[in-house]
Structures are given as structure tokens and as C-alpha cells.
Amino acid sequence: MAEKKWNVTFLVNRQKGDGPGRLEPFRLEVNPDEYVLDAVERIWAFHDRTLCFRHACHHSVCGACGMRVNGVEKLTCITHIKDVTKDGGTVKVEPLRHFPVESDLVIDMTPFYSRLEAVHFPQVVPLNEAPDPDSDSIARDRNAPSDLARLVDCIECAMCISACPVPLTNPDYQGPAILAAIQHQGIAKNPDLLPFADNKNGAWRCHSAYECSEVCPSNVDPGWRIMDLRKQVVTTRIKNLFGSK
Amino acid sequence: MTTNTNENRALIWKALSWFDVRWRAPGTWAFALNRITALGLALYLSIHLVVLSTLATGKDAYQAFLDAVNMPVIHFGSYLVVVAGIYHGLNGLRIALTSFGIAVRYQKPIFAGILLFTIIVSLYVFLQMFHII
Numbered sequence: 001m002a003e004k005k006w007n008v009t010f011l012v013n014r015q016k017g018d019g020p021g022r023l024e025p026f027r028l029e030v031n032p033d034e035y036v037l038d039a040v041e042r043i044w045a046f047h048d049r050t051l052c053f054r055h056a057c058h059h060s061v062c063g064a065c066g067m068r069v070n071g072v073e074k075l076t077c078i079t080h081i082k083d084v085t086k087d088g089g090t091v092k093v094e095p096l097r098h099f100p101v102e103s104d105l106v107i108d109m110t111p112f113y114s115r116l117e118a119v120h121f122p123q124v125v126p127l128n129e130a131p132d133p134d135s136d137s138i139a140r141d142r143n144a145p146s147d148l149a150r151l152v153d154c155i156e157c158a159m160c161i162s163a164c165p166v167p168l169t170n171p172d173y174q175g176p177a178i179l180a181a182i183q184h185q186g187i188a189k190n191p192d193l194l195p196f197a198d199n200k201n202g203a204w205r206c207h208s209a210y211e212c213s214e215v216c217p218s219n220v221d222p223g224w225r226i227m228d229l230r231k232q233v234v235t236t237r238i239k240n241l242f243g244s245k
Numbered sequence: 246m247t248t249n250t251n252e253n254r255a256l257i258w259k260a261l262s263w264f265d266v267r268w269r270a271p272g273t274w275a276f277a278l279n280r281i282t283a284l285g286l287a288l289y290l291s292i293h294l295v296v297l298s299t300l301a302t303g304k305d306a307y308q309a310f311l312d313a314v315n316m317p318v319i320h321f322g323s324y325l326v327v328v329a330g331i332y333h334g335l336n337g338l339r340i341a342l343t344s345f346g347i348a349v350r351y352q353k354p355i356f357a358g359i360l361l362f363t364i365i366v367s368l369y370v371f372l373q374m375f376h377i378i
Binding site for chain 2: 070071072165168169207208209210211213214223224227228230231234
């Protein structure tokens with residue numbers, strides 16, 4: 001059987017230095033079952049070798065290929081072309097929002113990593129202590145031995161930051177991934193994290209759009225975690241009010 | 246000066262992006278609608294206070310003002326205030342609940358319910374207010 005072929009125009013952000021970005025069209029014949037990242041790689045390989053983009057694992061583990069596809073944050077390595085366009089259609093590929101653009105589709109993630117580091121986000125958590133949105137999830141086994149740990153779900157793709165509407169007007173907002181990282185560790189066990197969560201750019205700045213949870217490819221559910229963090233903050237403040245430790 | 250102007254334009258453009266809900270999830274629609282209704286209600290409150298201030302100039306002046314604005318377009322504006330008030334109030338309750346971890350997982354169905362309730366009540370108020378039933 002002949003392979004399905006679609007003609008799709010990819011509008012790719014081109015931006016060098018401090019100059020303004022522009023969308024450059026690339027017309028490709030693609031298999032609709034291919035992924036958006038495949039198309040971006042083919043543009044780089046056969047059309048323009050100066051195109052800059054990030055990628056690594058190709059199976060949604062590294063979080064490097066997060067981009068905005070038709071205005072929505074997607075891991076391009078797991079986003080089928082057929083899910084974002086049609087034969088003869090267009091696909092707009094842009095870098096994540098709220099970050100300085102280094103080149104084309106590559107953003108400077110330094111502010112994001114610095115904030116994660118400031119809240120000493122762990123890469124592993126004890127299996128019996130990992131707070132999880134789903135109480136039935138195997139991710140949280142209360143009976144597990146305390147020396148067992150698991151990798152945290154967050155793959156640090158920063159797509160939640162890009163999807164959040166708050167940094168549009170408040171770049172100092174900590175952002176969903178950072179607040180989720182605080183919630184993950186717990187204020188009660190880590191009181192030094194309280195100042196990061198309990199300030200005007202912390203948990204209280206969230207406007208409940210829940211777009212972070214929608215775009216998260218790893219089921220971290222930052223929206224739920226921010227709301228849970230608020231509970232933690234209020235509980236801690238009430239306890240502090242009555243002088244309990 | 247040019248830099249400031251460009252920065253201001255960028256900030257305005259970013260603030261307007263709050264309302265760009267294309268391809269976004271229901272939570273963003275709820276957020277954008279909340280902002281729009283909040284701006285509408287704030288505008289209404291400002292106008293309302295100005296109108297009330299005409300009371301200070303006497304009963305006749307106030308009545309004359311009311312007669313002058315007794316127009317269908319103003320009535321329709323009042324109707325929009327009712328619609329905005331219903332949505333904004335109910336969505337405020339949704340946000341208050343979810344803000345403290347209550348029913349966060351159900352924020353989408355709750356939003357759908359609020360939207361449906363707002364549409365039904367708004368339709369009833371429209372029919373009543375404009376004497377259709």
C-alpha cells in the first residue's frame with residue numbers, strides 16, 4: 001500500500017540576535033503519522049542548515065523539544081502532524097513564550113533552571129512521601145520502604161511556564177513548575193521554601209487558568225499542586241500564628 | 246523615549262494576549278471571561294458612581310438624567326451588567342473553592358455548569374427585561 005503523503009506548510013520562527021522574529025514558510029511533503037519534530041529536522045537537513053532548535057531523546061523524556069505548535073505548547077517529538085493540521089494546511093512552529101530567544105526555536109532556559117535550583121528541586125523523591133494528585137497512583141506507595149526513591153515526574157520542559165498567562169504581564173512570577181517543585185517537597189518539611197511560595201510572585205499570583213496542567217506532558221498537574229501549595233502555606237501560617245513548630 | 250514607547254506597546258500587546266483563547270483549554274476561557282466581565286463591571290461601577298453623584302445636584306437633575314438615558318442601548322448595557330455579574334460571581338466561587346484545593350479536578354465541569362447556568366438565566370432575564378414574555 002502506498003504511503004500517505006500530505007503537503008503541509010510549516011511556518012517556522014526565524015530570529016537571530018536581538019532582532020525581531022519572523023515566520024518563514026517551508027513547504028514539505030510529509031507522512032501525517034510523522035511527528036512535528038521530524039518535519040523540523042527535515043527542514044534543517046534539507047532546506048536550511050542555519051535553523052536552530054533543541055532536541056535529544058525523541059520520546060518525551062528529556063523535555064528539550066518543547067515548542068509552541070499552532071500557538072499551543074507541545075513536545076514536538078510526540079506531536080503527530082495529523083493532530084495539528086490537515087492535508088494542504090499549515091503548522092506554525094514557535095519558541096516557548098516568556099523566555100529570551102537565543103536563536104530561531106531555541107530559548108534561554110537559564111532563568112527557569114536558576115529558579116528550580118533556588119528551591120533545590122530534587123530529581124528523586126522517597127516513594128512513600130511523594131505527594132501526588134492521584135491518591136490511587138502507584139507513584140505514591142505509603143507502605144514502601146523509606147529508602148526507596150523514584151524519579152520526579154517533571155522533565156523540566158518549561159512548557160507550563162510558556163502556557164501560563166500570568167508571566168505575560170508579570171515576569172517575576174515564579175511559575176507553575178517551580179511552585180510544583182516546592183509543593184512536591186512540602187513546606188512543613190522544608191520551611192525555608194515558604195518565602196518562595198508565600199509572596200506576591202508565588203502561589204498567590206496564580207490566576208487559575210490551569211493551562212499549565214493542560215500542556216504538561218508528564219502528568220505533574222502543576223495547577224493542582226499550586227492549589228495544594230496554597231493549603232500548605234495557609235496551614236503553616238496558622239500554625240506559626242499559634243506558635244507551633 | 247522610543248524604547249519606553251516600544252516597551253509600553255509590548256506590555257499592552259501582552260496584556261491583550263490574556264484574551265487570546267484560540268486552541269486553549271476551558272480554564273483559559275474561564276480566566277479570559279473572568280477578566281472581561283471584571284473590566285465590564287468595573288466600568289459599570291465607575292459610571293454608576295458618576296450617575297449617583299447627580300443626586301447631589303437635586304432630585305430634578307437626577308430625574309432629568311434618568312429620562313435622558315432611558316434608551317434601548319442603555320437598557321441593553323444594564324442587561325450585560327446582569328449577565329457579567331452572574332458569570333463573574335459564580336466563577337468567583339469556583340476560583341475560591343479550587344484555590345484551596347477543593348474540587349480542583351472538577352474545575353472544567355464546574356466551569357461548564359456555570360456557563361450553562363449563566364446562559365439559561367441570561368436568556369430568562371433577557372425575555373423578562375425586554376417584555377418578550
